[in-house]
């Protein structure tokens with residue numbers, strides 16, 4: 001089992017010469033990716049090896065870069081094309097329009113001491129990029145205490161391995177993203193925890209064989225409060241600075257400041273909540289099951305009536321569209337993987353509508369759920385997390401379980417009246433704002 005964590009480094013202000021070289025490399029990389037994409041589509045090629053076969057000599061005559069730049073660009077091109085083809089299959093992209101790479105970033109193959117291939121070498125406090133034979137670009141990195149403790153110490157001891165480095169230009173220097181991979185020993189699990197992420201709470205249901213289900217509710221209503229207040233703030237800034245005399249520079253600076261502040265505060269809460277979830281899961285020794293939230297934005301954006309006959313109101317759509325579902329799920333996912341526990345994703349089909357006890361389909365009325373079949377009553381978020389956990393139990397690979405995997409009926413204890421979920425108030429954050 002491997003857990004990957006990406007570290008963000010910045011460089012000090014670069015000299016003019018280095019900046020120009022880096023900018024040129026970024027342009028060349030973008031052009032190479034687009035060249036590879038074109039060749040892949042022309043020759044109907046999907047793998048990097050066949051791309052090399054059809055396009056390498058032409059690339060080499062056009063670009064004066066070390067050979068492995070072609071490999072790095074080819075990697076990005078084939079990956080982008082793969083996801084584009086998937087989107088085409090689903091009817092979400094135009095099959096006649098292949099993707100154009102416009103990102104001003106480059107992902108470079110690693111060059112380690114063991115293999116002499118690759119073009120980028122991570123050396124702790126510098127990144128060395130091979131441009132062409134005999135020509136290198138050194139980027140010094142600003143290493144903080146956090147980098148040292150979280151990554152570099154273990155990296156030097158060989159516990160962490162470095163992946164492909166991503167580089168982009170920033171205002172004065174460069175951004176360098178280094179993924180660190182850690183081998184974690186997988187733990188055996190005793191059960192499954194379903195995670196349902198909602199606007200005001202994160203609901204967990206922990207199912208273990210021959211045990212009563214356990215419900216935990218983590219309050220995250222502070223997130224919407226933060227967003228609301230900073231929205232008001234930005235609005236008032238806009239109003240004040242739009243009045244004559246116009247001050248576009250100040251306006252932009254202030255707006256940026258409030259965006260940054262909002263995202264810092266939000267991220268801090270997301271990290272704290274995801275750590276809380278990971279700690280609960282670790283304590284209980286259970287696997288984590290998420291709802292598949294791909295396309296959640298698409299379903300909210302549509303003005304068409306949803307299944308229950310109501311379209312979401314505009315302000316509701318806006319509120320939910322700004323909710324960082326993916327981010328929170330991503331944080332929980334990597335924090336649990338770091339602790340050696342497996343995570344699974346289950347379909348989101350009728351998760352808050354089917355009764356977790358008898359399986360009957362009911363339409364929930366607002367937040368309350370009442371089963372017409374067996375009389376089960378609970379909050380709909382609890383029902384959703386329970387169903388996710390139930391479904392997740394069948395998705396976790398059998399060799400993860402500590403004991404012989406129990407039959408599903410055993411896993412879900414029969415219970416008419418669920419206990420009130422254990423409510424965890426949001427931790428008091430020393431935000432310093």
Ligand SMILES: [Zn+2]
Nearest residue numbers: 355358371374
């Ligand atoms: Zn029922």
